[in-house]
Amino acid sequence: MMRDIEPVFYQRVVRLIKNIPKGKVATYGQIAEYAGNRRAAREVSYILHSSSEKENLPWQRVINSKGRISMKPGRGYELQKQLLQDEGVVFDEEDRVDFDKFLWQP
C-alpha cells in the first residue's frame, strides 16, 4: 500500500501521529514538516487514509490548517468530530478548534 513513499518519512509520520496526546490536535502540514517534508501534507493525508487501522493511529487528531475537520458530512466528519469531543476538544460556533488551546506542541 505504501510503495514509493519514503519509508523514513512514513515511519516518522506514523510515530508523530501516535505521539499526539489525547485531547490535542495537529495539522497535516505540521506533521509533514516535523517528518521532514513540509510540502507533503497530502501524503500525510494519504497515510492516514490507508494506514490508520493497520497502524492503529489516533487519526482523528489530525485536522486541517484552518482548524476544521476536512472530511465531509456523511464521509467521516461526524465520527471524527465526536471522537475529538469525547476526548475534550472543543469546536466553536464556526466549527473550528482553537489552536491556542488544542494544537499539539511537541
Place this chain on the structure above:
DNA sequence: AACCTGACTTCGG
C-alpha cells in the same frame, strides 16, 4: 503518458 482526484496549504484580492 495524460488526466483526474483528494482527510492539504499558502497567497492575493
Place this chain on the structure above:
DNA sequence: TCCGAAGCCAGGT
C-alpha cells in the same frame, strides 16, 4: 474573513 487559484505529491484510471 472569505473565496479562488495555484502549488503540491501520489494513486487510480
